[in-house]
Amino acid sequence: MKSIGILGVGQAGGNIADVAANLGFQTALVNTNQRDGLANTGVVKKYFVPGYNGAGQDRSIGIKAVNDNSQDIIGFVKQSFKNIKLLLVAFSTDGGTGSGMSPLLIKLLLDQLPGINIGAIAIVPEQNVLAGNRINAAECIEELSEIEKISSVFLVDNDQIRKMNPQSSKHQIYLSANNQVMEAINYVLEVTQNSSIYGNFDETDLMRILNTRGVTIISSAAITDAKTMEETCSKIHQSLENSVFCPIESAIPIRAGLIYEGSENMSKLINVPSVFERIGEPLQLFEGTYSSDSEPTVTTILAGLSFPTNRLLSFEQSLEKNKDRLQSLMKKEHTQKYESRISTSYNLKPKKHPGPISKDRFPE
Ligand SMILES: Nc1nc2c(ncn2[C@@H]2O[C@H](COP(=O)(O)OP(=O)(O)OP(=O)(O)O)[C@@H](O)[C@H]2O)c(=O)[nH]1
Ligand SMILES: [Mg+2]
Structure with a gap:
């Protein structure tokens, strides 16, 4: 269970x-x-x-x-x-x-x-x-x-999916976002059930990370064609930028996990300090290394990140820019009405605004 x-x-x-x-x-x-x-x-x-x-x-x-x-x-x-x-x-x-x-x-x-x-x-x-x-x-x-x-707040960013697949329909974007977020969470949970002689990432480690207050992000990078530590590192950073979650803006994570699955040989290309050089060194890091025949993949979990201020500010700035127009729309909801000229012209109601019926409005 x-x-x-x-x-x-x-x-x-x-x-x-x-x-x-x-x-x-x-x-x-x-x-x-x-x-x-x-x-x-x-x-x-x-x-x-x-x-x-x-x-x-x-x-x-x-x-x-x-x-x-x-x-x-x-x-x-x-x-x-x-x-x-x-x-x-x-x-x-x-x-x-x-x-x-x-x-x-x-x-x-x-x-x-x-x-x-x-x-x-x-x-x-x-x-x-x-x-x-x-x-x-x-x-x-x-x-x-x-x-x-x-605990963890995962911010699923529909824009990230749009960025990777600009031609997709709304439905495809939603479906893809929903699948990606649940597959990411499922992967880090499933991996805690594996055992490894090289370093286990167990359920207590995962829960320690996920119970950190703040924004959490999970991303996986296939490193099959990486030849150097720099290339591996840049693939990991790229995966963080392109994940289904709002990309990190600046803050340093509080807790992190780094899980490697693949051949033992490729695992030598992971240089932990250089991975965190750009992101910022967390308080605690939980690592897991699993030797397998599957495509060599590094999964990163970063927890305790700040809310993505710039992403959210861009929402608010556009609201601010259109403030007058939006406020007048809100006001209009309560003030707008249509006054028919027809009844006054035909004397069915007491006169309000006498005037001829426009031919444009009532074409013959
Ligand atoms: N990723 C993803 N986004 C969705 C999905 N369905 C809707 N959205 C997003 O959610 C917004 C609509 O929210 P809903 O979940 O339909 O709203 P609701 O909570 O049911 O609230 P009401 O419909 O107002 O009662 C859309 O503008 C999209 O941003 C989905 O399945 N996946
Ligand atoms: Mg609804």
């Missing part, structure tokens, strides 16, 4: 839980929209918040859904997962349900599920989403970053 559980919240969260279920993780989902959740057929345990039909990208509806049903939801989560050490709550930051419910739910679960660490798989939307989604994402990530006892 895997020691990490995945709780999907909202549609994107449910989709990630579905992928996780197919990889053998314990999973459950919570949604305000039954129709979305029912599509995630791999997930058996489902809680639909009664009286709701989606949150329509309104975070306050998600927050209310948790506040009004907190005991039922916590009871559902308790029942759904057995003997896990880490629960990862998966959701998108820019909708209403997952974005609104998840930070609050994580806080409540941390209080009410003692002994289980809780982290997050939070999806950061593409740059080109509209203002409402950007506001949601910024608010959600701010709330997440304030949770005191939270």
Whole structure:
């Protein structure tokens, strides 16, 4: 039985839980929209918040859904997962349900599920989403970053997938992101089950890394055609830049893992100090070396990173630039109305704005 559980919240969260279920993780989902959740057929345990039909990208509806049903939801989560050490709550930051419910739910679960660490798989939307989604994402990530006892936060970056596959449809991007994030987490968990005479990376090591508060990133680099230590090092850095997660911007990780799998010969090309020279030396490093016939691969886990300020600032800057236009749109919602001229012209209603009916408006 895997020691990490995945709780999907909202549609994107449910989709990630579905992928996780197919990889053998314990999973459950919570949604305000039954129709979305029912599509995630791999997930058996489902809680639909009664009286709701989606949150329509309104975070306050998600927050209310948790506040009004907190005991039922916590009871559902308790029942759904057995003997896990880490629960990862998966959701998108820019909708209403997952974005609104998840930070609050994580806080409540941390209080009410003692002994289980809780982290997050939070999806950061593409740059080109509209203002409402950007506001949601910024608010959600701010709330997440304030949770005191939270473990790893994986920031899944849909833009990273777009960057690697510019022609892909939205659906392909989502599917690829969901698969990549769960395969990365699955790999580092599975590898703890292997044994090695050269250096084991065991479950305690992994949990030590994943229970670090802050942003976590996992990436794998195939080093098959590397000839030198420099080439190996640059392949590792490249894999970090191109992973499914928001790329690291500056901060040094607090804990890290370095796992090598492949022929013993190629492992000589890994020079740990030079790998961390650019990233910054962490407080603790956990290493694992596994001799096998598979393609030589270095998997890096960096935990305790800062939230990617520049990536998030770019959201906020574009909101700031369009502030006047956005505020006038918000105001318009409450002030706009259409005044018909037809009734006044035909004297059906008391006159408001007398004037001829325009021929352009009512062509013959
Ligand atoms: N990576 C990934 N992103 C997704 C997926 N589905 C949706 N998204 C992203 O999530 C956003 C929409 O969020 P949803 O998860 O549909 O929202 P929700 O939590 O169900 O909230 P409401 O629909 O507002 O009730 C989109 O703008 C995308 O950024 C998915 O399966 N994978
Ligand atoms: Mg939805």
